[in-house]
Amino acid sequence: MTTVPSRSADSADTAPPTQAPLAKEASPRSQLERIALVLASGATFLAVLDTTVVNIAFADLRKSFPHEALANLTWVVTSYTIVFAALLAVAGRVADVVGRRRLFLWSTALFTLASLLSGVAQGLDMLVIARAVQGLGAAGMIPSALGLVLAHTPPQRRHAAIGVWGAVGSLAAAVGPSLGGLLVDVWGWRAVFLINLPLGLVIVALTALRLTADRTSGRRMPDPVGTVALALGLGGLVFGVTQGSDWGWSDGRVLGLLIGGAVFTVLALVLSRRHSSPAIEWDLWRSRVFAGTNVSSFFFGASMYAYLLSSLLFLNAVWNYSELKAGLAVSPGAFAAAIGAVAVGRFAGPSRQWIAVGIGSALFGGSLFALYGLLGTDQQYLAVMLPIGIVAGIGIGAALTGISNAAAAALPADRFAAGTGLLMTSRQVGGALGIAVFAAILSDSGVIGPHGYLRAFLASAICAVIAAVSAVGLRERTR
Numbered sequence: 001m002t003t004v005p006s007r008s009a010d011s012a013d014t015a016p017p018t019q020a021p022l023a024k025e026a027s028p029r030s031q032l033e034r035i036a037l038v039l040a041s042g043a044t045f046l047a048v049l050d051t052t053v054v055n056i057a058f059a060d061l062r063k064s065f066p067h068e069a070l071a072n073l074t075w076v077v078t079s080y081t082i083v084f085a086a087l088l089a090v091a092g093r094v095a096d097v098v099g100r101r102r103l104f105l106w107s108t109a110l111f112t113l114a115s116l117l118s119g120v121a122q123g124l125d126m127l128v129i130a131r132a133v134q135g136l137g138a139a140g141m142i143p144s145a146l147g148l149v150l151a152h153t154p155p156q157r158r159h160a161a162i163g164v165w166g167a168v169g170s171l172a173a174a175v176g177p178s179l180g181g182l183l184v185d186v187w188g189w190r191a192v193f194l195i196n197l198p199l200g201l202v203i204v205a206l207t208a209l210r211l212t213a214d215r216t217s218g219r220r221m222p223d224p225v226g227t228v229a230l231a232l233g234l235g236g237l238v239f240g241v242t243q244g245s246d247w248g249w250s251d252g253r254v255l256g257l258l259i260g261g262a263v264f265t266v267l268a269l270v271l272s273r274r275h276s277s278p279a280i281e282w283d284l285w286r287s288r289v290f291a292g293t294n295v296s297s298f299f300f301g302a303s304m305y306a307y308l309l310s311s312l313l314f315l316n317a318v319w320n321y322s323e324l325k326a327g328l329a330v331s332p333g334a335f336a337a338a339i340g341a342v343a344v345g346r347f348a349g350p351s352r353q354w355i356a357v358g359i360g361s362a363l364f365g366g367s368l369f370a371l372y373g374l375l376g377t378d379q380q381y382l383a384v385m386l387p388i389g390i391v392a393g394i395g396i397g398a399a400l401t402g403i404s405n406a407a408a409a410a411l412p413a414d415r416f417a418a419g420t421g422l423l424m425t426s427r428q429v430g431g432a433l434g435i436a437v438f439a440a441i442l443s444d445s446g447v448i449g450p451h452g453y454l455r456a457f458l459a460s461a462i463c464a465v466i467a468a469v470s471a472v473g474l475r476e477r478t479r
Contacts, residue, residue, distance in 0.1 A: 001144045004315075005220035008294070008303040013432065015113075016110075016288045020127075020396035025157060028278060029274045030193070032152055032156075032211070033152045033153050033157075033161075035167065035206070035210050035211065036148045036151075036152040036153075036211060037148055037149050037153070037164060039145075039148070039166045039203055039206055039207055039210075039211070040104075040146060040148050040149045040165060041145075041152065041164065041165050041168035042146035042168075042199055042202075042203045043066075043104065043108050043111075043141045043142075043143070043145045043203055044142060044145055044146075044165060044168055044172070045168050045169070045171065045172040045199070046108075046111065046141075046172075046199060046200060047084075047111070047138040047141050047142055048169045048172035048176070049172040049176050049196075050115075050134060050138065050159070050193075050196070051081070051084075051176075052082065052173045052277045053179065053180035054080070054131075054180070054192060055190045056079055057180055057183075057184045057189035057192045058213075059291060060184045060188055060189040061073055061076060061189050063149065064188075064189065065124050068124050068288055071327070072124060072247055073124070074246070075124075075128045075130055075131075076124075076127055076128060077131075078239070078242055078243075079128045079131045079132040079135065080131045080132065080134055080138070081135065081137030081238065081428075081432065082132075082135070082238050082239050082241065082242070083132045083136050083235070084135040084136075084138050084139050084233055084239065084428065085189075085235070085238045085425065085432060086139075086230075086232075086234040086235035087135075087136060087139035087140075087231055088139050088253040088421045088422075088424045088425040088428060089234070089279075089280060089421045089422050090139075090222065090227050090229060090231060090279060090419075090421070091103065091107070091139045091140045091142075091143055091144070091145070091417075091421055092143030092144075092417040092418040092419065092420050092421020092422065093222045093279065093280075093281065093418045093425075094140075094221065094222065095140070095143055095144040095147055095418070095421075096147070096221070096415055096416070096417045097221055098221075100144040100147040100148045100151060100417050101144075101207065101211050101212070103140050103144040103239040103417075104140070104141060104144035104145055104148060104207060104347045105204060105207045105208060106140070107136075107137045107138075107139075107144060108137065108200060108207065109137075109138025109200075109204050109205050109451050110133065110137035110140070110156050111134055111137030111138055111141060111196070111200060112137075112196060112197060112200030112201060112204065113133075114130050114131070114133035114134040114136075114137055115134060115193045115194065115196035115197060115200060116193075116194070116197060116258055117133070117422060118130040118131055118134060118193035119131035119190045119191075119193035119194035119197075120435065121203070121288075129454055131148050134324075138146065138270065142420070142421075142424055143417040143418070143420040143421035143424065144417050145165075145349060145367045146162075146404070146417070146420045147416040147417030147420060148211070149161050149162070149165055150162075150408055150411075150416040151416060155200045155233055158405070158408055159344075159345055159405045159408075160345045160346055160408075161345070161354070162253075162322075162343055162345055162404045162405050162408060163341050163342050163343075163345010163401050164221055164287070164341075164342065164345060164407075165335075165404075166341035166397065166400050166401040166404060167338040167339075167345075167401075168338075168369035169341075169400075171338045173334070176327075176334075179195075179322075179327075180192050180327060180348065181322070181324030181325075181326070181327040181328070182324060183195060184323065185323075185324055186277050195307075195308065203232060206343060210305075211445065217350035220277040220278045221277065222275075222278060223271060223272070223275040223278055223279050224275055225271060225273050226267075226268050226271035226275060226278060226279035226280070227268075229264045229265075229267045229268040229271065229279070230264070230265065230267065230280060231269035231314075231333070232260075232261070232264040233260075233261050233262070233264030233265030233266075233267070234265060234425065234429065235261070236257045236258070236260045236261025236262075236264060237257070237258065237262065237265065237429065237432075238259030238261075238428070238429060239257050239261075240254050240258040240261055241258070241432050241433050241436035242256075242432055242435070242436060243257070244436050244439075244440065245439035245440045245442075245443045246439075249440075253467040266417060268275030268280060271283075275395050280413065280422070280451075281418050281419075281422075282424065284411070284415065284418065287410040287411075289406055289407075289409070289410040289474060290407055290411065290419060290423075292406075293403050293404075293406050293407040293410070293423060293424065293469060293474070294407075294423060294426040295426075295470050296357055296361070296399075296467045296470045296474070297398050297403050297407075297424075297426040297427040297465040297470060298405065298426045298427065298429065298430035298431065299430060299463045299464070299470065300361060300364075300399055300400070300403065300428030300430070300463070300464065300467040301426065301427035301428065301431040301434065301458040301468045302401075302426070302427075302430040302431060302433050302434030302437070302460075302463045303364065303365070303368070303434060303461070303463035303464040303467065304364070304396055304429075304431065304434075304460075304464075305371030305431030305432075305434045305435050306431075306434035306435055306437065306438040306456060306460045306463075307364075307392070307457070307458065307460045308330075308433060309369060309438060310438050310442075310453050310456040310460070311330055311371075311389070312326050312327070312330060312408055312455065313442075313451070313453065314328055314375070315330070315385075316454040317453075318377060318448075318450045318453065319377075319379050319447065320451070329381060329385065329389075330389060331388075332386060332389060333389030333390055333392055333393035333396075334339040334391055334392070334393055336389075336390040336391075336392075336394045336397070337393040337394065337396040337397035337400075338397060339393075339394065339397065339398025340393065340394035340395065340396065340398040340401070341397035341398070341400065341401040342397075343398070344356040344360075344397070344401040344405070345405070346400055348402065348405075352355040353402040353403075353405045353406040353409070353474070354402070354406065354471045354474035355402075355471075356378055356398045356399065356401065356405075356407065357382070357398075357399050357402035357403055357468075357470075357471035358468050358472065358473060359395075359398060359469035360394070360395045360396065360397070360398030360399030360400075360401075360402060361395065361399045361464050361465070361467040361468035361471060362395070362464075362465075363391055363392070363394060363395030363398070364392050364395030364399060364464045364469045365395075365461045365464030365467075365468060366391075366395075367389075367391045367395060367460075367463045368392065368457045368464060369457075369458070369461045370383075370384075370388050370460035371384075371388055371457045372454050372455075372457040372458045372461065373452070374388070375450065375453075375454060375457075377449075377450055394458060395405060395464075399467065403423070403441050404423070406474055407420070407423050408475070430463075434460065434463065437456075437459055438452055438456045438459070440457050441455050441459065
């Protein structure tokens with residue numbers, strides 16, 4: 001499947017004969033390209049930040065709501081994750097129909113408003129609802145943000161732009177634990193939500209003032225029945241695997257969520273095969289490269305999300321680090337991920353993205369095997385945890401950027417957001433499964449000693465190896 005260049009229609013017929021007119025003509029386009037990248041990266045920063053920063057605030061939340069059961073408090077995290085994962089694919093489809101700028105603008109505004117409501121919530125119910133609305137806003141922000149970047153960037157510079165976009169996401173993961181620890185330590189848990197307001201308002205204002213409306217795909221809105229079935233199916237599956245370790249995998253509620261989620265997902269797939277305006281665009285998977293990137297994204301997401309959570313909890317529970325100290329300890333690895341993302345974006349050509357996915361996944365998997373073999377109760381941060389974490393971070397940045405670049409090259413220009421939504425859905429569902437496996441391992445081994453965390457590192461390493469092996473298939477299909 002070929003990539004349709006994202007140039008405006010009039011640019012093709014106005015090739016100027018001299019150098020000076022070319023410079024004048026290129027300047028507005030390149031400026032718009034930079035603005036789109038900055039705004040999309042800023043929105044991505046906010047969405048990724050809110051997936052990591054709340055984990056650090058969990059202990060302070062228990063102090064504010066001492067009479068609430070622990071299972072109820074987990075909804076502050078779960079409500080965001082479920083809605084985000086359930087609506088990503090649908091939001092990408094809608095962005096290509098109504099326009100990426102329009103969906104990006106309204107989703108960012110909704111996310112910012114929900115951040116305010118979360119920060120001023122007076123009860124747990126209000127906080128959980130506000131977090132669900134945040135997840136709805138984030139689901140619209142991510143695919144429309146990358147869709148804006150790809151649509152405003154010429155094909156020869158898209159892999160570099162995706163590298164920058166991926167680096168910003170890695171930076172958010174880097175500052176999330178440390179920034180969250182600092183905010184909670186000084187101002188309390190409300191600050192982790194209110195910190196979104198300044199940047200969110202700036203992004204909304206600049207998007208409204210500087211970006212013009214983009215051309216839509218001309219397609220109709222997706223099938224409403226299939227859309228609802230897809231949201232219920234993915235939401236049920238994510239919720240089921242998330243709660244499995246708490247409620248028990250044989251619990252009727254868990255079985256009902258998993259079976260019901262699977263039934264609704266299959267129903268959405270069947271309806272999408274038969275509808276003229278489907279909720280899931282099956283034909284995108286006819287590109288074997290794009291289908292392969294979804295497989296890589298699933299397994300790498302399972303490995304990465306489990307690692308990000310287990311490494312923080314290991315430092316806190318086994319090495320007795322405070323929340324702030326644990327956040328600062330993992331930050332170098334996440335900064336290294338930003339470096340890996342930029343390096344792949346700048347130096348790896350379109351035909352070499354499979355190498356970035358393979359090497360990045362192998363580096364990450366090897367780092368996890370090293371953590372499994374070398375970590376213990378002795379605090380060896382400088383000798384073991386720090387260098388391994390940096391190598392793991394480089395692998396994360398390289399693999400994620402390579403996956404995004406390979407997927408973008410397989411998508412037509414008018415379906416960037418829809419493809420991005422499907423790709424991110426694969427990663428989020430994989431991440432939910434990875435965290436569920438980690439929770440099950442920890443429940444079986446206990447949270448006090450190192451054994452459960454080490455077994456989780458081993459399971460994550462296996463998933464990373466599967467992602468590395470799948471990169472070879474990308475190379476064969478690219479040919």
